[in-house]
Amino acid sequence: METIQGGQYLQGTIGGDKDYEILASILEGSNDSLRANGFLSVLCAGAGSDSMFAHISTAPVARDMLEIVDRIDEQKRKSCDKKSSDVSKLQYLGVSYGTLLGNTFASMFPGRVSRMLLDSLIDADDYIQDGTSITPVDAETYSDKSAGGIRKKIDNLIQNLEQNPAVEVHNRRIQLVISHIAKDAIRQMMYQPIVQYGLALKVLALAVASSYSVLLDTAAGNANTVSQTDMCVQAGASLPLSEFSAANEAGIAVFYGDSCQNPELHNATWAENTAKHFSEQSVITEESWSHVALSCSGWKFNPKYPYRGPFGYLGPKKDEKNAPDALVLFLSNHYDHATPLFNAYRMSQQHSGSTVAIQEAAGHCTLLTSTSKCIKDIGSRYFATDVVPANKTICQPDCQPGIPYKECPGFVAF
DSSP: OOHHHHHHHHHHHHOTTSOOOOOOOOOOOHHHHHHHHHHHHHHHHTTOTTSGGGGOSHHHHHHHHHHHHHHHHHHHHHHHTOOOOOOOOEEEEEETHHHHHHHHHHHHOGGGEEEEEEESOOOHHHHTTTTTTOOOHHHHHHHHHHHGGGHHHHHHHHHHHHHSOEEEEETTEEEEEOHHHHHHHHHHHTSOHHHHHHHHHHHHHHHHTTOOHHHHHSHHHHHTSOOOTTGGGOTTOOSSOTTOOOTTHHHHHHHHHHHOOOGGGOSHHHHHHHHHHHHHHOTTTHHHHHHHHHTTTTOOOOOSSOOOOOOSBOSOSOOTTTSOSSOOEEEEEEEOSSSOHHHHHHHHTTBTTOEEEEEEEESSOHHHHOOOHHHHHHHHHHHHHOOOOOTTEEEOOSOOOOSSOOOOTTOOOO
């Protein structure tokens, strides 16, 4: 999420009649993958054991957050010329990976939490075990809802591309259209259905009719093809391209540091079992989620100061030193292909008295898929008064995806 715009949007969502300071806004083939990620690990290992890779994981960020809270409090005390024995505490709103960071902070420093709202939960216990037990069941339910009557045609499209990849002349290059591009396009469009629903149907309808140019123009198409502008007229052009971007490398490195504890166990058998697990759960997301789990293969670094549980806080509700000021509040969409609802239920069980509010919608993150007066009221009331809603409270979104696209007032797409 773009930092300034994202911060302003979240500020307006949970602020109510208050203007909170937003300090930062950070939103979000088995053997072939095993070998590719193994080579990536070899390249990174060349940096040496004292490189930054030995310090990349979630726990150091949680410690940095604590230091920031203390330094801000110190500056405020100086500017106000006040003395107090109260310990400075964190107010936190996290979405997607931000829920893992928040959960880690709350587990490491429960007595330093004031209020914490976590939206679309990563299962922390699964995550630190390299993500191989995640069950993306919502992906199939969601894709059925999103695609409606053309789901059978989409299944046929994917099967045909698996058996006979298509060839398309696109951007002055001959490009291979494989099934993974179609599946990954669907997966990515699931994140924000209000703004992506119409495009998804257009892309898939054209692909079903064997026209793939629009599909190749999607983020999934760009990510899974190697292209270079006017390559035919650039003699001696070389790869990788000068404009190559490694925007995902930081996230992958954090996942390595948190999760890749037993690289010697990550062999071909493990890779095949991992790929089989995900293929049995969802045709749409199998390759993408398998790639995440398989990325642990061959990783050489063990972070110096990791935290791998236990997660949660099951102590007394009020304890001057060791308990958060307020109960943790969890949010989730009913259908989320990336972080399913049962993740929120499971993480909630690890935090005494916490509750889960559910938005009756599809997509990833309640705050990023639609506006909802109900969700906004719950969030603003929580940050203002510590009050959480009844567990499993159902909220309706203000807007629904549809054809033609209808603007959702107040909603900002990222």
